[in-house]
Amino acid sequence: MSKIAVIGAGKTGRGFVGRLLTEDHLEIMFVDKDAKLVRELNDKGNFQITFFGDVRPKFIVDHYHAYTWEEADFSDVELIFVSVGGSNLEAVGESLRGKLEDTPCYIITCENASRPSETLRSVIGKENVSISEATVFCTTTSDGGLDIYSENYPYLQCDAQLLNGYIPPVKGVKPIDHFGNFLTRKLFTYNAASCVIAYLGYIRGYTDYGEAANDPEILKLLDKNYAATNRVLCLEFGYDEKDQQEFAALSRAKFCDRTIADTIARNAREPQRKLTSNERVIGPLKLLQKYGEDTAVLEMTAGAMLVYDQEGEEEWRRIKAENSYEEILEKICGLEKTDPLFEGILKYARQLCGRIEEKRD
Numbered sequence: 095m096s097k098i099a100v101i102g103a104g105k106t107g108r109g110f111v112g113r114l115l116t117e118d119h120l121e122i123m124f125v126d127k128d129a130k131l132v133r134e135l136n137d138k139g140n141f142q143i144t145f146f147g148d149v150r151p152k153f154i155v156d157h158y159h160a161y162t163w164e165e166a167d168f169s170d171v172e173l174i175f176v177s178v179g180g181s182n183l184e185a186v187g188e189s190l191r192g193k194l195e196d197t198p199c200y201i202i203t204c205e206n207a208s209r210p211s212e213t214l215r216s217v218i219g220k221e222n223v224s225i226s227e228a229t230v231f232c233t234t235t236s237d238g239g240l241d242i243y244s245e246n247y248p249y250l251q252c253d254a255q256l257l258n259g260y261i262p263p264v265k266g267v268k269p270i271d272h273f274g275n276f277l278t279r280k281l282f283t284y285n286a287a288s289c290v291i292a293y294l295g296y297i298r299g300y301t302d303y304g305e306a307a308n309d310p311e312i313l314k315l316l317d318k319n320y321a322a323t324n325r326v327l328c329l330e331f332g333y334d335e336k337d338q339q340e341f342a343a344l345s346r347a348k349f350c351d352r353t354i355a356d357t358i359a360r361n362a363r364e365p366q367r368k369l370t371s372n373e374r375v376i377g378p379l380k381l382l383q384k385y386g387e388d389t390a391v392l393e394m395t396a397g398a399m400l401v402y403d404q405e406g407e408e409e410w411r412r413i414k415a416e417n418s419y420e421e422i423l424e425k426i427c428g429l430e431k432t433d434p435l436f437e438g439i440l441k442y443a444r445q446l447c448g449r450i451e452e453k454r455d
């Protein structure tokens with residue numbers, strides 16, 4: 095049988111996709127740029143998945159070998175999952191381009207990102223390679239070791255149309271016929287809400303994600319944002335209102351679920367990625383603006399993102415050291431100075447920055 099590769103042996107790659115493949119007794123070829131992680135995966139030969147709330151016995155993933163790019167051989171690889179973080183997709187495309195053969199090959203991106211298949215397709219540029227995108231609903235965390243903590247989510251839904259009739263030989267991977275804007279819907283509903291909780295939680299001094307999600311003040315803002323975002327997503331994409339409300343309610347229940355042990359730092363990681371123009375905050379803000387809805391909660395969230403600071407976020411710290419808030423709004427968020435969102439976000443950033451400084455004194 096042809097090989098299956100997973101590029102990015104991180105939390106989603108090894109902890110979610112790796113589990114789905116192992117549940118089907120499939121052999122995995124992990125590829126990662128982190129040579130230390132590759133060595134650890136091979137030396138140990140297995141890792142364990144513990145499910146939040148102990149809803150299922152621990153699960154072992156052990157049918158794999160891990161490789162760095164230099165070692166990885168893609169001959170006879172038919173199916174590739176990519177889960178490296180949206181900002182690393184171009185680099186993955188560059189690395190893959192020279193390694194893929196001229197036989198048909200299918201790639202499924204597993205990223206919270208705007209149009210990740212387009213990004214990868216434009217770099218790989220090979221006719222024989224079909225690239226689909228998936229929505230990852232399964233939260234996976236780690237405490238730095240190989241083992242993973244995870245929800246017991248059973249599926250990876252992906253765009254069937256982009257697979258050109260190919261059916262992945264994995265039970266947990268579900269090609270959906272009318273996938274359409276499902277990834278954008280997920281990003282603007284789930285991940286926008288996650289940003290409200292994480293960054294407003296940071297401003298209020300929380301480090302635990304579940305605590306922040308259950309804060310009554312944050313919940314009030316979250317619900318206000320869900321109501322407005324639900325309305326504009328229905329107007330923009332034609333979703334049924336009740337269906338969208340139920341979709342949003344599922345995300346609310348998940349974020350408030352205290353059995354899912356998670357941190358503000360993980361959910362707030364890489365603000366520079368989350369603040370780009372079509373992403374989870376500026377994207378829905380533009381829709382709210384287009385349909386005349388109240389933009390305050392997401393403007394406040396974007397303001398909190400500008401203020402956000404955390405050990406380990408070195409790229410974000412560099413960007414902030416080299417750019418003013420105004421420059422970040424222009425260069426990263428793609429907002430013009432004349433756009434009311436620009437001034438709105440800036441106003442909140444200044445207010446919240448003052449609040450953080452007061453706390454420090």
Ligand SMILES: NC(=O)C1=CN([C@@H]2O[C@H](COP(=O)(O)OP(=O)(O)OC[C@H]3O[C@@H](n4cnc5c(N)ncnc54)[C@H](O)[C@@H]3O)[C@@H](O)[C@H]2O)C=CC1
Binds near residue numbers: 230
């Ligand atoms: N962890 C989670 O709960 C969820 C994650 N996601 C998405 O899944 C994607 C991955 O996230 P995580 O697994 O949490 O991140 P992670 O940081 O745990 O894993 C990413 C892995 O990709 C590797 N990588 C980065 N650039 C690479 C390159 N050029 N070549 C090969 N390997 C490379 C890194 O070394 C790392 O091992 C992101 O797009 C994220 O938004 C989506 C939903 C939930």
Ligand SMILES: O=P(O)(O)OC[C@H]1O[C@](O)(CO)[C@@H](O)[C@@H]1O
Binds near residue numbers: 284360361
């Ligand atoms: O890697 P990112 O983009 O921060 O997203 C991870 C987020 O995605 C989620 O699955 C939300 O859908 C959460 O677990 C987590 O907050």
